[in-house]
Amino acid sequence: CLQAEPKTGEGDLVPGINIYVRGHGPARVVSTCLREGTCQVEYPDSSRDEVPRGSILFRQDRSSSPQFSQRTLRSSSSAGLGATSPEGVRSRIEFLGTAYDAPSRQTSTASAVFSLIATMVGGGVLSLPYAVARSGLLLGLISLLVSAAASAWSFEMLVDCSRRTGRDSYMMVAQAAGGHVAQQASITMVFLVCWLGLIAYSVLIGDLLDPVVQYLLASETQSPAPFIRQVLMLGTGLIISPMCLQNRLGALRFLCFASVLSVCAVTTFIGWSAFSRIGETRRIYWVNEEDHEEYADILPTYRLFPEKWVDAAYAVPVFGVSFLCHFNALPAHQELSRPTRFRIRRVVLITMGCTTVLYALIGNFGYLFAAEQTCGNVLLNFSVRDIGATCARIALSVVLTFNFPLLVLPAREALYSVLQSVHRCVVSHPAILARRSTVGVPLVDGQAESVAPRRTTSQSSRSSPQVHVYVSERSASRPEAVDAFQPKDQAFQNHNDAGMPLPARVLTTALVLGSALALACSLRSVLVVWSILGSTVALFIACILPAGFWLQITGGAAGSGLRICTVCLAVITSVLSLVCTVLAADRLNAPPCPGLNPGTFSSREILLQQIW
Numbered sequence: 001c002l003q004a005e006p007k008t009g010e011g012d013l014v015p016g017i018n019i020y021v022r023g024h025g026p027a028r029v030v031s032t033c034l035r036e037g038t039c040q041v042e043y044p045d046s047s048r049d050e051v052p053r054g055s056i057l058f059r060q061d062r063s064s065s066p067q068f069s070q071r072t073l074r075s076s077s078s079a080g081l082g083a084t085s086p087e088g089v090r091s092r093i094e095f096l097g098t099a100y101d102a103p104s105r106q107t108s109t110a111s112a113v114f115s116l117i118a119t120m121v122g123g124g125v126l127s128l129p130y131a132v133a134r135s136g137l138l139l140g141l142i143s144l145l146v147s148a149a150a151s152a153w154s155f156e157m158l159v160d161c162s163r164r165t166g167r168d169s170y171m172m173v174a175q176a177a178g179g180h181v182a183q184q185a186s187i188t189m190v191f192l193v194c195w196l197g198l199i200a201y202s203v204l205i206g207d208l209l210d211p212v213v214q215y216l217l218a219s220e221t222q223s224p225a226p227f228i229r230q231v232l233m234l235g236t237g238l239i240i241s242p243m244c245l246q247n248r249l250g251a252l253r254f255l256c257f258a259s260v261l262s263v264c265a266v267t268t269f270i271g272w273s274a275f276s277r278i279g280e281t282r283r284i285y286w287v288n289e290e291d292h293e294e295y296a297d298i299l300p301t302y303r304l305f306p307e308k309w310v311d312a313a314y315a316v317p318v319f320g321v322s323f324l325c326h327f328n329a330l331p332a333h334q335e336l337s338r339p340t341r342f343r344i345r346r347v348v349l350i351t352m353g354c355t356t357v358l359y360a361l362i363g364n365f366g367y368l369f370a371a372e373q374t375c376g377n378v379l380l381n382f383s384v385r386d387i388g389a390t391c392a393r394i395a396l397s398v399v400l401t402f403n404f405p406l407l408v409l410p411a412r413e414a415l416y417s418v419l420q421s422v423h424r425c426v427v428s429h430p431a432i433l434a435r436r437s438t439v440g441v442p443l444v445d446g447q448a449e450s451v452a453p454r455r456t457t458s459q460s461s462r463s464s465p466q467v468h469v470y471v472s473e474r475s476a477s478r479p480e481a482v483d484a485f486q487p488k489d490q491a492f493q494n495h496n497d498a499g500m501p502l503p504a505r506v507l508t509t510a511l512v513l514g515s516a517l518a519l520a521c522s523l524r525s526v527l528v529v530w531s532i533l534g535s536t537v538a539l540f541i542a543c544i545l546p547a548g549f550w551l552q553i554t555g556g557a558a559g560s561g562l563r564i565c566t567v568c569l570a571v572i573t574s575v576l577s578l579v580c581t582v583l584a585a586d587r588l589n590a591p592p593c594p595g596l597n598p599g600t601f602s603s604r605e606i607l608l609q610q611i612w
Contacts (some may be wrong), residue, residue: 020058020093021051025467025485045488057483058093067205081147092472095166098334099468107335109347116332116351118256120325121263121358123400126377127530128322128359129270129366131315133374138304139312140363143319148356150569151323154546155348157566158329161546161553163341166467166487168334170327174545184421186545187414190327192409192537195516200529201400201407202520206233207377207592208393208400211384230521236401237517244408244509247500253485259403262395267362269388272371284373285383286593293384300371314583316576317534318527322359323352324538326546327410340478374424375593376527404513412508416500419508427503525592535580543573 017029019041027041030048038050098104107115132140158173165176171190175183206229213228285295307313333344366378375381379396382389467487470479500508523529547570555563 008054017059019056022055022057022471022483023485024049024051025487027051043488047173047488049085050406058140094163094470094472094479096339096468096470097168097465098161099167099484100209100470100481105339107332107337109336109350110344112332112336112347113350113354114260115256116325116328116347117355118260119328120323120351120355121260122403123188123201123396123526124318124322124530125263125359125362126204126266126396126528127318127377128363128612129370129374130376130527131318132363132367133370133372134306134308134311134315136303136305136312137364137367139306139317140319143316144356144363147319147323148352151326152348152352152544153569154543155281155326155329155352156345157546157550157554158239158326159333159341159344159348161549162330163335164553166353170330170331170541173330173549173553175360177549180421181380184418187417188202189541189545191414191418193324193327193541194407195512196529196537198404198407198513199520199523200514200533201403202233202237202517203523203526203529204377205236205397205400206230206520207380207526208397209236212390212393212397214380214384215390233520234517237404237513240401240404241329241509241513242451243402243405244412244513245505246405246409246497247505252360259399262392262399263362264359266392266396267358267365270362270369270394271365273382273388274365278368282369283383284370285381286370286373286375287380287591288593289591295383296373298371298373300368302367302371310583313579314531314587317531317538317580317584319534321530321534321538322540323355325351326540326541338478341472367507373594375524376530376590377592380593389463408509408512411512412505413500415508415512416504443567507514525590526594528588528590530585531587535577535584539573539577539580544570544577547573 014033015029019029019039021027021041024043024317027043030040030042038052039056040048041051042048045495072075095573131143135143159168161173161176162168163492167173167176174186205376209232210228213232220273281297281299283295283297284300285293288294332347333339336347338342362378366381367374370378370381373381379389384390441582465487466484468481469483469485471482547566551563551570555566
């Protein structure tokens with residue numbers, strides 16, 4: 001950690017040590033500072049300045065690693081910075097992008113918890129009974145608890161990185177840890193999460209609306225399901241597409257709460273169906289390989305552990321993707337009132353606890369109802385003519401449909417950001433620059449001059465972010481404000497870009513929505529999407545990347561035991577991601593339902609066995 005600037009006679013500031021300069025932020029000492037006079041320092045943007053010794057508030061402790069100090073300088077991090085009071089109490093230096101008592105911090109603990117739960121709970125819960133069925137009751141519960149604990153841990157890692165750097169978004173934390181490449185990688189992850197979510201929701205809408213259409217038409221036989229499903233998916237996308245072109249979707253925020261309410265209602269319905277005839281023979285429906293509905297009267301049997309461990313491994317991504325809310329972690333921290341570390345930890349624990357209980361209920365209820373015949377979408381285990389299931393399908397279909405714009409908007413912005421980055425890389429290529437210089441295109445500092453309008457100094461100063469510096473002795477106490485500064489990082493200055501032009505918005509929206517619907521029409525089961533999303537993108541976003549960010553930004557100032565545990569988390573989840581990705585690729589054409597297990601007897605076979 002770092003300590004307060006020593007008094008005269010306690011030693012000099014040596015080159016290479018990290019310091020904090022009042023009004024300017026973190027810096028590194030370049031030349032030896034005299035006891036009287038100034039010090040030459042270097043800021044994160046590589047600029048240098050002569051600062052008075054009295055303006056240095058904090059300095060790096062001698063026990064800190066010099067190699068780590070270079071990383072903290074590059075990321076403008078407070079890791080390793082600290083202060084010691086006259087009584088010898090160690091304090092933590094923290095950076096907040098939004099001031100502790102800012103008027104924009106109006107979110108209470110309860111509101112923050114409900115908002116985070118609403119971002120996690122969605123259509124993916126319909127696949128949790130399948131994951132429990134493939135894992136067994138006990139292993140399924142263990143997998144759910146481990147997924148919740150890992151997500152809570154990585155959630156706190158992101159908050160720690162944010163308070164060490166003053167960055168209030170996942171992408172900005174990525175830039176602090178790994179530079180421009182890590183930032184673009186995180187933006188790509190945003191696109192993939194939203195795009196794969198669109199595909200999954202499209203498949204679910206087809207699975208939910210197809211039985212509703214058959215119920216309304218009073219169809220006694222199974223209609224050509226693939227054709228109906230494709231028409232329903234494409235029609236839904238076409239109807240909702242005008243809303244996907246909007247710039248702001250604040251009016252649709254209530255849909256997150258509607259999603260939670262609909263999931264709770266579905267959980268209640270499935271639980272009633274499971275316990276109303278517990279221990280008795282019941283009629284279970286499923287969709288066979290020809291996409292026709294079949295049923296059998298079976299006496300369910302249950303297992304604590306999986307019959308095949310490879311099936312349990314295939315179901316792991318379903319548990320992991322259920323707790324994915326990490327892109328919303330830092331915005332929630334930014335809006336939380338009185339954001340002490342204790343309050344943040346309480347929000348995380350309550351959120352994960354409530355969500356785990358809800359997931360355990362719907363996962364176990366669905367497994368208790370359909371047992372080994374549990375489908376990837378548990379509502380497929382109910383008859384087309386079941387009124388309760390039909391109401392649940394309609395409610396979820398409406399909620400998922402209006403959630404389309406909430407996924408299209410961030411996917412569109414992420415895609416546009418990536419395309420802009422690629423364009424800048426191409427334009428700044430030496431060959432392109434040489435060609436432009438020969439045709440008379442003006443160059444500025446070796447690069448082609450931008451044709452975009454320049455911002456005036458007043459505009460730039462008004463939009464420049466400010467980082468607020470606090471000293472905190474305990475995680476539950478109110479921190480003491482000591483300073484504020486405008487970051488010199490280029491990433492901060494480029495964080496607020498201009499809005500997307502209308503032609504680009506239309507083109508990217510059509511590309512995102514059209515490609516998602518086209519791919520969804522070719523898939524038979526939503527499990528394929530959840531397994532790919534959970535085994536690749538979700539594990540990277542929820543565990544691997546946060547662990548890497550934390551090790552890069554904060555790990556050098558933490559204990560060796562915590563660093564080892566963090567490395568183990570990253571390694572284990574990386575291996576798990578590889579294994580689950582191989583299984584997902586091997587089952588791309590998996591049916592939506594497992595069908596009748598050869599070891600499961602129908603009511604007629606049970607009666608014959610009793611007579612025999």
